[in-house]
Amino acid sequence: MNPVIILGSGLAGYNVAKELRKLDKETPLTVITADSGSFYSKPMLSNALAGKKPPAAIALNSPEQMATQLNATVRAKTRVTAINPAAHAVSIGNETLDYSKLVLALGADQIRLPIAGDAADAVITVNDLDDYGRFHALLEGRKNILIIGAGLIGSEFANDLVVAGHHVDVIDLAAQPLGRLLPPEGGALLQQKLAALGVVWHFSTGTKSVDRDGSTLKVTLDNGATLQADIVLSAVGLKPRTDIARAAGLTVNRGIVVNRSLQTSDADIYALGDCMEIEGLVMPYVMPIIHSARALGATLGGKLTAVSFPAMPVMVKTPACPTIVSPPAPGAAGEWKVEQSEGGIKSLFVDASGKLLGFALNGAATAERAKLLPQLPAVLA
Numbered sequence: 001m002n003p004v005i006i007l008g009s010g011l012a013g014y015n016v017a018k019e020l021r022k023l024d025k026e027t028p029l030t031v032i033t034a035d036s037g038s039f040y041s042k043p044m045l046s047n048a049l050a051g052k053k054p055p056a057a058i059a060l061n062s063p064e065q066m067a068t069q070l071n072a073t074v075r076a077k078t079r080v081t082a083i084n085p086a087a088h089a090v091s092i093g094n095e096t097l098d099y100s101k102l103v104l105a106l107g108a109d110q111i112r113l114p115i116a117g118d119a120a121d122a123v124i125t126v127n128d129l130d131d132y133g134r135f136h137a138l139l140e141g142r143k144n145i146l147i148i149g150a151g152l153i154g155s156e157f158a159n160d161l162v163v164a165g166h167h168v169d170v171i172d173l174a175a176q177p178l179g180r181l182l183p184p185e186g187g188a189l190l191q192q193k194l195a196a197l198g199v200v201w202h203f204s205t206g207t208k209s210v211d212r213d214g215s216t217l218k219v220t221l222d223n224g225a226t227l228q229a230d231i232v233l234s235a236v237g238l239k240p241r242t243d244i245a246r247a248a249g250l251t252v253n254r255g256i257v258v259n260r261s262l263q264t265s266d267a268d269i270y271a272l273g274d275c276m277e278i279e280g281l282v283m284p285y286v287m288p289i290i291h292s293a294r295a296l297g298a299t300l301g302g303k304l305t306a307v308s309f310p311a312m313p314v315m316v317k318t319p320a321c322p323t324i325v326s327p328p329a330p331g332a333a334g335e336w337k338v339e340q341s342e343g344g345i346k347s348l349f350v351d352a353s354g355k356l357l358g359f360a361l362n363g364a365a366t367a368e369r370a371k372l373l374p375q376l377p378a379v380l381a
Contacts, residue, residue, distance in 0.1 A: 002098045003028035003073075004300055005090060007080055008105030009037050009063070010128075012273030012289045016103055017070045019297020027300075029072040030097070032090075035128050037063030037076030043286060045132045046156035047317040050163035055133040083248035085266045101268050101300060104245060104256055108238035108274035108284055113148065117209030119217050123148070123232045126157075138231055143167055146219055146229035148207050150177040152316060154235035155190065159318040162197045169227055171202045171219075178316070181325045183336040183347045186360045193321035193363075202227075238284050240275040255282045260306040260380070262296045272296055278307070279380060281330075287312035288379075311376035313359075313369060322366045326376055328358030341365070348372075 004020065006013045009031055017031060031037070038059035048058055067074040082091040089098050110125035126135050139145075145161050147154045150172035162168045172179070176187030177194070191201055205223040210232055212218075219227045240255035251257040251265040255277030262270045262278070272292040274284045288309055295307035316323040327349075328334060334351040344364030349357050356375040361368060 001028060002088065002100040003030045004101045004103065005097065005099040006031045006103040006105055007033075007090070008103075008107055008273070008275075009033035009035065009039070009066075009074070009076070010042060010105060010107050010273065011286065012107070012293060013103070013105035014039050014066065014070075015289060015293035016105060016272065016296050016300070017072060019293050020300045021070055023298065023301030023303070025071060027100075029070060030099075031066070031070070031072055031074045032078050032080055032092070032097075033063075033074070033076055034079045035076070035130055037066065037074050038129060039066050040129050041286075042128070043317070045126055045129070046153050047160045048132070049136075049139070049160045052164075055129060055136055058129060058132065080244065083244055083250075083269070085248055085250070085269060088268065099268075101270065103296065103300075104264070104269065104271040104275060105273050106241040106244070106256075106271075106275040108240045110234060111237045111239050113207065113234065113236055115207055115210055117211040117220070119210045119212045119232075122212075122217060123210055123234050125234050127238075135231075135233070139166070142230035144169075144216070144228060144230045146171065146217075146227060146232045148172075148232065148234045149236040150174065150201070150203070151180065151235065151237060152178065152314070155194070156317045157233060157235060158194055158199045159197070159320050162194070162199050163319075167198065167200075169200045169202060169229065171205065171207055171221060173204065173206050175203050177201070178323070178325070181314075181316075181327055182323070182360050182362075183338060185338045185340065186323070186345050186347050186362045189345050189362045190318060190321045190323060194318065197320050238274060240277070240282060242275060245271070245275075253277050253280075260308075261299055261304060262292060262307055270296055270299075281379070283309075283379075285312065285314055287314075308381060309379035311373060311378060313373065321362055324359075324361045324366045324369050326358050326373070327360075329377075329379070332357050336360075339365075 039061040063074040063076045146169045209220045242252045245256045246252045256271040295305040298305040313326040339346045345362040346365040347360040
């Protein structure tokens with residue numbers, strides 16, 4: 001019997017394997033991953049420094065331990081080079097592996113901006129545990145860190161790095177942090193709280209070039225200002241990994257397109273997590289992965305299960321300004337109603353009839369999450 005093959009060992013890949021094993025202990029299972037194969041929570045990467053967590057402390061299980069737990073073969077540091085749907089096979093260079101079902105849990109890549117300068121190649125990203133290990137090593141003895149991007153990951157890293165004792169500059173084209181998630185009032189509070197810790201913000205401008213300047217880096221902004229940094233970290237967003245799926249003839253849009261059973265355009269290939277697109281939605285967050293893994297695990301175990309997504313608030317890991325966001329659906333008609341109180345801001349996105357479609361809670365207002373959550377519509381019912 002050919003195995004179920006899962007490509008990817010992040011939260012999506014390993015959680016599908018765990019869910020399958022709850023129902024089926026014996027079907028051959030192989031996990032193939034280009035990284036180390038350790039099991040860890042990727043969201044921990046942007047808040048581990050203040051807690052003085054080295055890379056080894058983030059990994060919860062080794063690939064060998066995961067193989068034992070899952071009764072599976074785990075092939076780490078192994079890159080699949082092609083998928084052949086007609087032959088039900090994947091290629092690893094000249095090696096061919098047959099599958100019964102194939103799961104694409106490929107994740108996403110950090111977007112790389114077109115930056116000029118002789119040190120553009122020195123701009124780093126942190127997208128997995130191996131990246132974090134390199135970043136952690138680079139930080140030794142280096143004080144000034146410049147972050148490109150004030151979105152979710154950029155803001156989390158800014159909080160983490162400044163608490164860990166670094167000087168942090170953050171650059172963003174938007175006029176505030178979390179510009180796509182927070183109304184101006186919530187963004188202003190987050191900006192203020194992190195500035196109080198020492199984060200220096202540079203808004204409404206982009207990064208033009210990064211050049212070597214002795215032992216440091218000179219960063220030139222679009223507005224003409226220059227900044228000095230020891231390390232430049234880019235955190236401007238994620239792009240689903242779709243190349244191998246596209247080359248295999250699968251339907252791809254922004255992500256790998258799946259139906260409500262997480263099935264791609266090929267009946268025996270599925271996708272979930274950061275690489276997938278479902279009903280026009282790409283959702284690079286933890287909770288959609290958990291719901292998807294449960295549904296797909298059941299389907300692979302013999303019980304066809306459609307995925308549904310309730311409202312899934314995102315907790316932004318910025319302890320200086322606790323923030324929880326459940327954004328309205330893209331294109332939703334409505335407006336933000338903002339209430340400011342001592343220690344917090346409650347922002348409610350409501351439609352013309354007053355129905356709650358989303359919220360953003362900052363500071364003390366995060367205590368209202370449980371009360372507001374049942375009022376929100378499901379993302380996919």
